[in-house]
Structure formats: C-alpha cells, structure tokens
C-alpha cells in the first residue's frame with residue numbers, strides 16, 4: 001500500500017518538477033551548478049575572512065558612529081578588488097543614540113558592600129536618568145496583564161521588572177519594545193527587562209524600544225530571577241514576619257544610572273549598494289541584502305555582518321561566472337535596521353520611480369548557520385512551485401533550497417519593498433546548535449543566545465557555513481535574475 005502510493009507520488013512530483021524546471025534555460029542551470037560547486041570549495045573561507053578583517057579593524061557599526069563610516073569606507077575600497085561590480089553609497093539622515101556610562105546596582109544588605117553590580121545594557125532610544133541616577137524598589141511582573149492588575153497603587157514610584165521567560169522573539173520582544181511605555185502609565189520611574197534569550201551566561205541583550213518618558217535597561221536572566229526571588233521572599237516576610245530570616249528579606253531596590261543621549265538627525269550616513277549589471281535587462285533588479293549597522297556591543301558579526309557579507313559574498317561568486325545574469329543583481333547593505341529603518345525608508349523613497357523594475361528582494365538577517373532556504377512572500381503560485389522545484393533539485397548538496405510561504409514581510413529592511421508587492425524572501429538557516437527548522441521558535445534559539453550582546457563576535461560564525469550561505473543566495477539570485 002505504502003509502496004504504491006509512494007510510486008504514484010514520486011511520479012507526480014517528477015511530472016510537476018519537469019514542467020516547472022522547463023521554465024528555466026539550460027544555460028541558466030549550468031551557471032547555477034557552477035555556483036553550487038563554488039559553495040563546496042572547502043579552501044574558500046573568504047566571506048568569513050573579510051568580515052573578520054573589517055570587524056577586527058573597526059569593531060561594531062552602530063548607526064551614526066564613526067566606526068560605521070570607517071567600515072563603510074572599508075567596503076567601498078574592498079569592492080575595487082573585484083571586476084564587474086559597480087558600487088556607490090546613498091546617504092540617509094540618521095539619529096545618534098549614544099549609550100555613555102550606565103550601571104545598575106542592586107542593594108543586598110547581606111553582601112559585602114551591601115550591593116551587587118549587575119551587568120546591564122540600556123535599551124536603544126531610551127532616555128537617560130541624569131548623572132545622579134534614580135533609586136527605587138523593583139516590582140517584578142511576568143506580563144502586561146499582571147502590570148495592569150497591580151496598577152498605580154503598587155507600581156507608582158517604583159521600577160518595573162519584566163521577567164517573562166523566553167518563548168520567542170515576537171512574544172518576549174513586546175516587553176522590550178513597550179515595557180517602559182506601559183509601566184510609565186502606572187507611574188513607574190523606570191523599567192528593567194529580562195534579556196530576550198533562552199540561554200544566558202550573564203549576558204545582557206540590548207535592542208531598541210518605543211519612545212517613553214522613563215529610562216529602560218536590559219539585565220541578565222540570572223539577575224532577573226534573583227530580583228524576583230528577593231521580591232517573593234520579601235512579600236512572604238511582610239505577610240508573616242515570624243518566618244525564619246524574615247528580617248533579611250528586604251525588598252529589591254536598585255540604583256539605575258544611564259547617561260544615554262539621543263541626537264536627532266545627527267548626521268548623514270549611507271546604505272551601500274553594489275551591482276553586477278544585467279546583460280539584457282540591466283534596469284531590472286534582483287536584490288540580495290543584509291543590514292550593515294549593528295548595536296554598539298560586540299562587533300555585529302552575526303547581526304548582521306553575516307547577512308551583509310553573505311550577500312556580498314554571493315555577488316563575488318557570481319562575478320566569477322563566465323557570463324553575467326540577464327538582469328542586474330544588486331547587493332544592499334542597509335543602514336539603521338536596528339532602530340529607525342532610515343536606510344530602508346531612504347532607499348524606498350529614492351528609488352520610488354523604479355520599484356516596478358524590482359523583480360525580487362531578498363534579505364538575510366536571522367543568522368547564517370547551516371543554510372535552510374527562503375521564506376517567500378508572494379501571491380504568485382507559479383513562483384512558489386518553480387522555486388520549490390528549483391530548490392529541491394539544485395541546492396540539496398549545499399542546503400538553502402527549501403521554500404515556505406509567509407504572509408508578512410520576512411525582514412525589516414525589505415519590508416517596504418515586500419509591502420509594495422515586490423516578491424520577496426527572507427533567507428533562513430537551521431538553528432546553530434540543534435539544527436532545528438527555522439519555521440519554529442526553536443529554530444532560532446541559538447541565534448538569540450548572541451543577539452545584541454557583547455558576545456556577537458566572529459566566533460559565532462563558521463567560515464564554511466558562510467560560504468554555503470553565499471553560494472545558496474547566489475544560486476537563488478542568479479536563477480531569478482536570469483529567467
């Protein structure tokens with residue numbers, strides 16, 4: 001029974017495959033096969049090596065920082081090594097959020113010096129506390145519902161700690177984005193957020209937040225749990241002063257100091273754009289992209305040096321082919337993904353009149369580990385079928401050939417292009433440690449161990465995985481541009 005069904009299914013699959021793959025020319029597929037071969041060349045570690053050189057020299061690339069400008073200049077110089085590429089920069093206005101000195105001290109009278117210095121990172125766009133800082137008790141909550149239940153009576157004058165355990169970036173991200181704004185409504189004087197990660201080695205994770213009038217910072221999972229336990233013991237002791245050690249169970253109280261400053265429209269800084277012009281329809285464009293800006297911690301190797309340099313690496317592989325694609329393949333290294341998306345908005349506005357000539361837009365910004373495939377946003381069923389068959393047939397040896405359909409723009413920078421109706425794809429990889437499928441939250445757990453931390457360094461990335469990412473992205477881009 002099983003055998004018969006399987007044969008029938010295989011036959012049907014072959015029939016459908018043949019029909020779709022016939023939409024592609026043999027010469028296109030020959031080029032794709034060469035790109036896949038490049039992906040197997042174990043000696044080629046150039047994507048990793050070049051990203052390491054740039055990040056070792058200049059460090060992280062926070063929007064509006066001097067390192068961003070220097071790193072961009074490094075890329076513009078590096079491009080000159082390759083033939084057949086046209087590179088330029090397009091400036092956008094950017095704000096500068098500068099962290100400056102910051103700290104959180106937790107009062108624990110039983111410890112030496114009666115306090116503990118907590119590793120922390122202020123959230124991007126947060127207001128500062130002033131140099132004096134603020135001192136207040138901490139009220140832990142696990143959800144916005146709990147915050148509302150406690151209300152003004154409990155919250156006013158205190159600092160709220162959001163201590164929800166990691167479920168997914170989407171689920172937990174709300175506390176980082178809106179935690180301060182919501183806490184302020186009940187009179188809180190500050191907000192602390194348990195870092196968004198399922199695995200912590202005392203690593204605070206920063207990230208952007210929506211505007212609020214009170215300061216907000218991320219603390220580690222470990223310290224979030226410590227504060228929560230202190231609070232629970234204190235509440236118990238308050239209800240029952242006779243319990244053992246009741247006098248030691250003080251309310252958690254912190255001193256938060258953040259000298260953060262925000263400079264609106266501080267300067268102009270570029271998106272970096274690199275083209276290999278198409279041989280037949282040079283005005284029609286297929287985009288490969290990642291964002292060039294990072295947070296001001298670590299070096300932004302994984303987020304999103306990997307995505308930007310795998311896109312660039314893909315273009316370098318394409319430049320080695322005996323011929324150019326019919327349409328232009330354009331690499332964009334976006335500015336300002338991490339906070340206000342000025343890079344994405346700037347490109348959309350500057351290229352308003354040629355959006356209809358954009359055939360496809362891809363971005364890689366969720367880690368570059370073992371290639372899995374693309375999350376495709378398109379209403380065109382032929383595209384889905386063709387891409388599925390193409391991925392299955394041409395990419396199994398290096399990975400990156402799976403296709404899943406999504407309703408929402410898969411990445412932030414291509415969001416305006418996707419929303420405009422340009423078919424687009426998010427390039428995704430398997431979990432760094434478990435190789436779990438990226439269509440589930442478990443597929444990103446490894447990524448979120450490093451995301452927006454000091455630990456986002458070159459060691460997160462593997463040279464061979466980066467090469468396979470670049471080759472798979474190159475194969476997709478060439479196939480689409482050559483149709």
Ligand SMILES: [Zn+2]
Pocket residue numbers: 291303304337365
């Ligand atoms: Zn990113």
